[in-house]
Amino acid sequence: MNESTGYEALTVDTLPARLGKVAEITARVGADTAAWQIDEVGDGNLNLVFIVSGAAGKLIIKQALPYVRLVGDSWPLPLYRAYYEYHALTRQAVRAPESVPSIVFFNEVQALIAMEFLEPHVILRRKLIRGERVEGLAKFLGEFCAQTAFRGSELSMQSAEKKADVALFAGNVEIPAITESLVFTDPYFNAERNNHTLGLDTVIAQLRADVALKVKAQQMLQRFASNTETMVHGDLHSGSIMSTATESRVIDPEFVQYGPLGFDIGMLCANFLMAYFSQPAHRGGDLNEYQRWILGVIKKTCETFVTEFKHLWENERTGMLYPASLFEDQGHDSTPACDAVLKGIWTDAWAICGIEMHRRCLSLAHNADFEDIEDAAIRAPLEARNLMMGAELIHRAAEFKSATDICELARTYNNKDFL
Ligand code: SR1
Ligand code: MG
Numbered sequence: 001m002n003e004s005t006g007y008e009a010l011t012v013d014t015l016p017a018r019l020g021k022v023a024e025i026t027a028r029v030g031a032d033t034a035a036w037q038i039d040e041v042g043d044g045n046l047n048l049v050f051i052v053s054g055a056a057g058k059l060i061i062k063q064a065l066p067y068v069r070l071v072g073d074s075w076p077l078p079l080y081r082a083y084y085e086y087h088a089l090t091r092q093a094v095r096a097p098e099s100v101p102s103i104v105f106f107n108e109v110q111a112l113i114a115m116e117f118l119e120p121h122v123i124l125r126r127k128l129i130r131g132e133r134v135e136g137l138a139k140f141l142g143e144f145c146a147q148t149a150f151r152g153s154e155l156s157m158q159s160a161e162k163k164a165d166v167a168l169f170a171g172n173v174e175i176p177a178i179t180e181s182l183v184f185t186d187p188y189f190n191a192e193r194n195n196h197t198l199g200l201d202t203v204i205a206q207l208r209a210d211v212a213l214k215v216k217a218q219q220m221l222q223r224f225a226s227n228t229e230t231m232v233h234g235d236l237h238s239g240s241i242m243s244t245a246t247e248s249r250v251i252d253p254e255f256v257q258y259g260p261l262g263f264d265i266g267m268l269c270a271n272f273l274m275a276y277f278s279q280p281a282h283r284g285g286d287l288n289e290y291q292r293w294i295l296g297v298i299k300k301t302c303e304t305f306v307t308e309f310k311h312l313w314e315n316e317r318t319g320m321l322y323p324a325s326l327f328e329d330q331g332h333d334s335t336p337a338c339d340a341v342l343k344g345i346w347t348d349a350w351a352i353c354g355i356e357m358h359r360r361c362l363s364l365a366h367n368a369d370f371e372d373i374e375d376a377a378i379r380a381p382l383e384a385r386n387l388m389m390g391a392e393l394i395h396r397a398a399e400f401k402s403a404t405d406i407c408e409l410a411r412t413y414n415n416k417d418f419l
Contacts, residue, residue, distance in 0.1 A: 002066075006109050007079060010063050012038045015050060019061065024105040025114055029054030044239065044252070045070035045365055046077065051117060058119065059104060064111035064254075068178075070365065071193075077174055079111035081254040084172040086113055088256035091165075091231060095151035096144045099250050118249055121242035125368055128275040129282055131290050134243040138297045141241070142304025144250055145265040149345075150312040152231035153261060154319040162319070166228045166258045176225070176257045179234065183355060184221035187362035188214045196362050197370075199380035203387050203418055204362065216394045217358075220351050228258035236264040237271040237356075237367070262345040265305055266352030269406070270390075271367070272298045273353070274360060276410055277386040278369040281378050291414070295407040302403035306342060313338045347398045350406065354393030357386050384418040 001008040010018060019025050020033035029036065035055050042049035042062075046069050050061040064082045068075040086108075092100045105114040127134060154162050186194055188208055196204060207213060233240065234255030242249050276294045283290055313334070317324065322341070327334035360367045361383045370386075373379040389409060400406060 007066070007111065009065060010048060010050065010061065010110075010112070012040055012050070015052065015061065019052075019114075022105055022114075025052070025059060026054075028057050028059050028104055028114075030056035042069070046081075046254070058117040060101070060115050060117050062113050062115065081172065081175050082106075082111035082113055083108050084169060084175070084256050085252070085254040087168065088231070088233070088253035089113075089115075091152065092148055092233070092250065092253060095231075096147040096250075099140070099144045099147075100253075101249055101251060118242050118251075121244050121247070121249065123239055124241040124243045124248065125238035125271075125275070127243060128238055128272075128294070129278075129369060129372060131279075131283055131286060132245070133293055134248060135246045137243065137248055138300030139304050140248045141268060141297075142301040143308050145236075145268065145301075146305045146308035146312065148233065149230045149261045149264065150309055150316065152258075153229050153321070155321045155341075156312070156316050156319050158318075159320050165231065169231065169257050172257055175255050176234065179255060180221060180225060182363045182365060183359045184217055184224065186364070187355070187358040188217055191363070193364040194362055195364070195366075197380045197383055198376045199419060200361070200383060200387070203384045207358065207362075207387060207391055210391065213391055213394055216351060216397075217355055220348070220355060220394075223260050223348060224263065224352075227260050229261045230258065232257060232259040232263045234259070234263070236268045238275060238369075239367070260345075260348045260352075261341075262347070262349035263352055265302070265345075266349035267356045268301070269298055269349065269403075270353040270356035270360075271369075272301075273357060273389070273406075273410055274367060274369050274386055277382050277389075277414065278373065281373040281375075281382060295410060298410075299403045299407055302406075309342060309345075310338060313341075346400065349397075350393045350400055351397035353406075354390035354397070357390030357393070361387055381417060381419050385413045385416055388416070388418055389413040 015038050016033035016036050029052050032055055037053040039051045040048060041051055048063045048065060052059045052061055064079045066076060066079055067073040068077050086106045089100050089103055101116040101118055103113060103115050150156055233250065233253045234257055235252060240250060240252045242251055272294055276291055279287055279291050322334060322337045327337065361370065370379055370383055
């Protein structure tokens with residue numbers, strides 16, 4: 001226990017005694033703690049995650065650790081991330097209804113959130129590796145990204161409320177700092193925590209020698225750190241989405257901050273592209289069909305984003321930006337303004353997409369799509385395709401007309417050999 005704060009990490013053994021008197025929790029799982037079954041299932045990089053099953057039901061208890069779980073206590077990390085995750089979840093629940101698990105209980109000192117147990121949902125990344133499809137996935141994700149982006153910005157929010165929110169989340173310093181280094185900077189030099197698959201050295205040398213690429217990545221870091229357009233999830237990859245065959249939810253917004261409107265959709269698309277490029281190692285005869293499905297999800301997610309964003313533009317433009325008083329009230333169509341905003345979003349999104357594709361193969365935290373491929377000789381050429389496409393996305397981010405261009409590019413890279 002931390003003597004000055006009272007924080008103490010839960011264990012499977014201590015959890016019933018420590019939480020067995022919390023009314024919000026016993027109301028959901030039952031008061032008889034002797035009947036509780038506790039499993040620690042955290043497989044992410046940072047936190048403890050317990051499933052508590054009792055006579056009345058199940059709950060998830062997520063507790064922050066004072067260090068990065070992936071690395072150990074040599075990398076301390078503030079417990080306050082649970083506080084920001086709690087505030088992100090409450091905002092996402094309003095801005096994109098039915099998109100996130102409901103909160104049952106929050107304890108700031110213990111950095112602990114008790115939330116709805118999603119069942120039979122599993123982490124989307126696992127489904128993509130197994131070759132499973134999720135009905136309605138693209139519609140759900142496109143709407144989530146558009147609604148949270150639009151409704152968290154001054155296109156929708158009143159300035160005073162938005163500025164207060166920016167100030168609140170500005171206290172989340174060390175967590176975005178992980179993204180600032182691991183995502184935007186470390187991939188482009190030989191950083192201490194980096195690791196990569198054997199056999200990729202020639203491709204990596206090419207990327208790290210590309211000064212224009214490093215400039216673009218740093219320009220995106222500058223935008224990420226300085227541009228508080230909207231509240232972003234901040235870590236929207238397929239490990240932050242849980243799905244059944246027909247229903248999905250977004251989890252884990254502890255990397256929340258105010259940032260660029262295109263950040264979440266860009267990172268999300270990158271993770272679908274990595275799922276796509278890794279498929280030759282995971283599939284058999286159904287490879288082409290399944291890869292086609294993944295590209296279809298990317299295309300439809302982006303199309304839904306645009307449709308939803310335009311709908312919100314027409315119906316919920318209540319903030320200070322692009323007011324009706326300047327356009328519709330003057331008899332002026334605001335469509336060109338909306339198109340210009342969307343153009344800026346996609347330019348950011350495709351650059352961020354490329355950067356995320358790089359960091360997951362070059363920096364500290366890789367993803368299972370590639371990591372589950374045991375044979376480095378099979379993994380390396382697939383990662384090389386991903387890395388090289390990432391570079392083209394960063395360089396040409398402003399040129400792409402739509403996600404159709406991106407899917408076409410992915411098909412081209414999927415047939416290339418770089419090693
Ligand atoms: C040290 S944390 C590494 C990664 O895990 C999180 O899920 C984020 O993606 C972060 O970049
Ligand atoms: Mg996470």
